[in-house]
Amino acid sequence: MVYLKTPEEWQHHSALLLQARPTTTRITTKYKIPNLASPKYQKPNRRKRDGGEGEQKEQHTGSKVSRAALVLKTYDPESGVVLKLKTDKAADVGRLIAGLGRLGRRMAALPEKAEEAVMEDAEVAEQAAVGGAAAPTGKETTAAINDGKAPQAPGGGGGGGGAKKKKKGKK
Amino acid sequence: MAREHLSNDDFFTQLVTLIETTHQKGHGSVYLTQKRLTYGTSDPSPPTAKVPDDPLWDLHPPNPLPLIVRATDGKSHKLAKEEGADATGGIGRTKNGEKVKLSTVVQPESIEAFFTRYAEVCKVGMRGLRRRDRSKRKKKEKGKKKGLAEGAKP
Numbered sequence: 001m002v003y004l005k006t007p008e009e010w011q012h013h014s015a016l017l018l019q020a021r022p023t024t025t026r027i028t029t030k031y032k033i034p035n036l037a038s039p040k041y042q043k044p045n046r047r048k049r050d051g052g053e054g055e056q057k058e059q060h061t062g063s064k065v066s067r068a069a070l071v072l073k074t075y076d077p078e079s080g081v082v083l084k085l086k087t088d089k090a091a092d093v094g095r096l097i098a099g100l101g102r103l104g105r106r107m108a109a110l111p112e113k114a115e116e117a118v119m120e121d122a123e124v125a126e127q128a129a130v131g132g133a134a135a136p137t138g139k140e141t142t143a144a145i146n147d148g149k150a151p152q153a154p155g156g157g158g159g160g161g162g163a164k165k166k167k168k169g170k171k
Numbered sequence: 172m173a174r175e176h177l178s179n180d181d182f183f184t185q186l187v188t189l190i191e192t193t194h195q196k197g198h199g200s201v202y203l204t205q206k207r208l209t210y211g212t213s214d215p216s217p218p219t220a221k222v223p224d225d226p227l228w229d230l231h232p233p234n235p236l237p238l239i240v241r242a243t244d245g246k247s248h249k250l251a252k253e254e255g256a257d258a259t260g261g262i263g264r265t266k267n268g269e270k271v272k273l274s275t276v277v278q279p280e281s282i283e284a285f286f287t288r289y290a291e292v293c294k295v296g297m298r299g300l301r302r303r304d305r306s307k308r309k310k311k312e313k314g315k316k317k318g319l320a321e322g323a324k325p
Contacts, residue, residue, distance in 0.1 A: 033193060
């Protein structure tokens, strides 16, 4: 399982996974309001209190209000790949749902909109090589897509795909 | 317990209620899932039938496929008694008959409209997230211009 750092990164990798396994991949969005009274949120406090720099951290957690969070998860049961993104920024919600729409189009096997393809290229400009192959137009491109994707999201290879992805994400 | 798929409109109405009840409770989760609809379609020969020899069997279906979008409160189980809550985990849990489960099928042609509305519902419903911190920026704007140039980036 990989936690990706930015929404753009998550979007990009999810798109690649979806491209490789459009039928089995699912995207789950979890909106969570934590229950601060539950034991889960009491324990870490205690541990920090015992630690050396306990006081500082205690102050930090003391002022903690019930902060909702959004966790997006792209999961392909066939290869076991999990891509996660956690955010607590309200500003991300609209962008992420728009991203879900874009990924939804891929799920439905609809062609990408031209402007969206351009946007995505801009988002992942540093990965230009992969981005260039991210616009499926016909069967001829299948091989090219897979070549481009090979280091990140190998189409076949079941569990192996998951392992490679993990390594990539940790870098 | 909705076994039947809801219409997109009903789905949104009930999703709003679901998010609202979660807010009223003060804690809890809402799970939203989307995936390609691969069964139960009226199409007699599903375009997504698996071809064992071809690992790329599902990459280029001839027709666009519908999506299924689900929403749940994630409460599959409920604790039978309060004592059941301690370390034993699974023991003391029973199936929760009142689990909220919503699902709807989104046709390819209505994806655009669906997600526009979906974004609206989520933006309105998902409160409690961190707002953009404007107070910090204001301070920096008042300060030196150098500080503004640096502070504007993060």
